[in-house]
Amino acid sequence: NEVLSSFEPKNPSFLYAHILMPHSPYTRDKNCNLVDFRGAGDFKSFRWEVRHKYLGFLECGNKQLKTLVETLVAKDPESIIILQGDHGAYFTYQKYTGDDGMPKPGDEPWREAAMDGAYSILNLMRVPKKCSNLPYREMGSINTFQMVFACLTQTRPDYLIDKTFSMDHEKK
Numbered sequence: 001n002e003v004l005s006s007f008e009p010k011n012p013s014f015l016y017a018h019i020l021m022p023h024s025p026y027t028r029d030k031n032c033n034l035v036d037f038r039g040a041g042d043f044k045s046f047r048w049e050v051r052h053k054y055l056g057f058l059e060c061g062n063k064q065l066k067t068l069v070e071t072l073v074a075k076d077p078e079s080i081i082i083l084q085g086d087h088g089a090y091f092t093y094q095k096y097t098g099d100d101g102m103p104k105p106g107d108e109p110w111r112e113a114a115m116d117g118a119y120s121i122l123n124l125m126r127v128p129k130k131c132s133n134l135p136y137r138e139m140g141s142i143n144t145f146q147m148v149f150a151c152l153t154q155t156r157p158d159y160l161i162d163k164t165f166s167m168d169h170e171k172k
Contacts (some may be wrong), residue, residue, distance in 0.1 A: 032060035046090035085122035
């Protein structure tokens, strides 16, 4: 945040940052204090018994993102800010199966909630008032740049159909 605070762009700027948080290992608590995770065995894990570490790590990340967004808005009140995630957590799936892998479909009643949690994505947008009519509630990531370009050019967005599907990369 210190680097961003001192950044004074003379022209419009684009920042793309891929942040590992909140993927494991869960190295910080909810107050962003470092946690000793050595020997914890929770690398690459959504194990049910460590979900509290994930939640603390997520709370820390939320605080940091809030500060980042506030800094960006203070620098440019007309900025477009998009925060996206690639998937949700697998805790429900792991709780019922003991499997650390990606959730798979099945007939058990808990599977739908597990699939929804794991395959949902974060898609938050902050746009200038002049573009507030462009995002819509169920907007998928496929239409993010259509919305951004329409906002920048003050044109009508050419949205694609929002579709979600999954495929098993292990099956041929």
